[in-house]
Amino acid sequence: MIPAFRYWKLLRLDALNDGRSLPVAESFFQGEFPAAIARHRLSASQNTAIYEGLMALFRGDRARGDRWLEAKAGLCLRCYVSYPIVRACRQLAGLFGGGGAFDYRELLPFVLDDDGEAMAIVDRDGKQQQRLDRDGQIYAARYSLFTVDILRTFDFQSTSRLSLDNWAYLQTKQNKALKGFLADRGFQYLSDWALLNKAREAQLALLPGDDRLLVGVFHAVYRRDRRLQPKSGGRCSDPSEEQLQEMSDLLRESGRAIALADRGIVRRLKQIAKQLRQYEIWSCRGAPLAEPLEAIDPETGDYGMREFADPNSTPDLQRDREQEFLARLHDRLAVVLDGAIASAIGDRIAALQKSRNYRIFADKAILGWQLLYCEGLSQREIVGRLGMTNQSQVSRVLNPKELLSRVRFRTLEGLLEAILEFREQFGLGGDRLTPEVLEKIQAGLEEFIDRQVFEEAFTEMKAGNNRSFESLYAKRLQFFLQECR
Known part of the structure; x- marks a missing residue:
């Protein structure tokens, strides 16, 4: 049930707990929806x-040219979307700000910029804001x-649209200013094309x-065209039609029959990029999994999880699916943890290389972690x-606490992606993926x-100079560092 007050109480930087009640919005909402006021929920x-x-009024479809009507309807909706904005910031802080790296309130100024004072509308094309x-x-x-x-x-x-809650939630997580804030702290998502562009032989061998x-x-x-660009280091854009055509021609010249139209090339490359996200650790380790977690369907050429038990709904098979689900989750945890360590170390070194004061030590960071974790030096x-x-x-x-927090975030991110794949494959995805369901999944995954892994690692970290690195996290980190010698 959704509380009706969400349409007239605006969450603001100075009113995060109960929201700021806006009399104009409340009066308008009460006049338009008296039954909703009476129900409360x-x-x-x-x-x-x-x-x-309200959206029909705000966009002018039902307002009949009454701009005040549009603005008041919009004010109610602005109150409403302030709640998923804050919820998205809380989740981002939970994912990226583990270990106290930052608080969700530090994210709010980038997106919670509405004090409810302005009477806002949009132009008839829906492209520009007006007052x-x-x-x-x-x-x-x-x-x-x-x-x-x-x-x-x-x-x-x-x-086929998302709900307004989900749309606001998604737009907040994709906000450029928020992404910039996270990027400044080393949390960056590489695009599919950037992953493919930097893929190395050890990864491709898999x-x-x-x-x-x-x-x-x-x-x-x-890669050839990227090198010819006048500016290096920019965003890896989508391949052009000319590039896709040249790739298609090269495939035909190779003598290997790969029946892919241009759009098929894009689709297959994106599938490969998904695999590479799981394999990033191998760029340093070069060690393949004992058995791939995904396989290619020989009929469709699509990637998918390997076949498991018949998904007919019987209690025994349901239990089997749940047990297989948990077993696969534990298996994936080991792989994701290794990848998270490699990714977090890469993030930290990249951040040092950009630091004015500490870039001279960037190439010594690996040695420092080896001395700390492998040789036990203070x-x-x-x-x-x-x-x-x-x-x-x-x-x-070296910042071992921040490194641990980043590894935790990367692990949570990787397993969250895995669990969303697994729940459908194992027939455990009954609930629609609303933000509330995602929050429950994330909360359970964090506990897992x-x-x-991480309770023992954080306890180990607090032990001071007399600590011994015996946790699973420390052992996997030591293994990674030894492989980098």
Whole structure:
């Protein structure tokens, strides 16, 4: 059930707990939906009908040219979407800010910029924000409110659309300013094309022959053109039609029959990129899994999880599926943890390379972690070995607590992706993937990885100079560091 007050109580930076009640929004909502006020709480269908009605008013479909009506309907909706905005920030902080790296409140100023004072509308094309002054005159908005952008881009008339909650939630997680904040702290997602572009031989060796050939063709065309670009280090854009055509020609010239049209090439490359996300650790280790977790369907050429028990719904088979699910989750944890360690170390070294004060120590970080975790030296003992002048430098460069937090985040991220795949494959995906369901899945997954790995690791970290590194996290980190010698 959804509380009706979400349509007139706006979550603001200065009112996060109960929200700030907006009399204009409350009065308007009460006049339009008196029954909802009386009920206090709304069912999902009632709530959908209400926000669709408000969206029709806000977009001018039912307002009949009354701009005040549009603005008041929009104000109610701005209150409504402030809640999924805050929820998304909480989840991002839970994923990225583990171990106290940052608090969700640090994310809010980027997206919770609406104080409810302005009367906002959008132009008839739905592209620009506008404002109403006290006399009802329209003027161009000097800045864009994120809440209004969410409403402006929400296709409420589409039959295949997300709910308004899910749309606001998704837009918040994709907000450029939030991504910039996270990128400054080393948390970056590489695009599929960036992953493919930087793929190395050790990773490609794990792919089937046709996929290796396809990535080789991609490198021949895409890498060549990237090197010819005047600016290096920019975003890896989608392959152009000309590049795709050249790749297709090279595939035909190879003498290997790979029946892929241009769009088929894109689809297959994206599938390979998905595999490479799981294999990133092998760029350092070069050690393949004993058995791939995914296989190619010989009829369709699509990647999918390997076949398991017959999914007919009987209690015994359901238990078998659940047991197989848990077994696979434990198996995946080992792989994801190794990958998370490699990724977190790579993130940390990249951050050091960009640091004005510590870039000179970037190439010594691996040695520092080896001395700390493999040889058991204290940070004080490491100072001279790394050519530093004090223990504070060692702490800031190696930053073992931050490294642990990043590994935890990467592990949670990898297993969350896995569990969303597994729940469908094993017939355990009865609930629709709403933000609430995702939050429950994430909460359960956090408890799982903490119990299996990170509780012991954090306890170990707090032991001070007398600590011994015996946790699963420490053992896997030691293995990785030894492989880097």
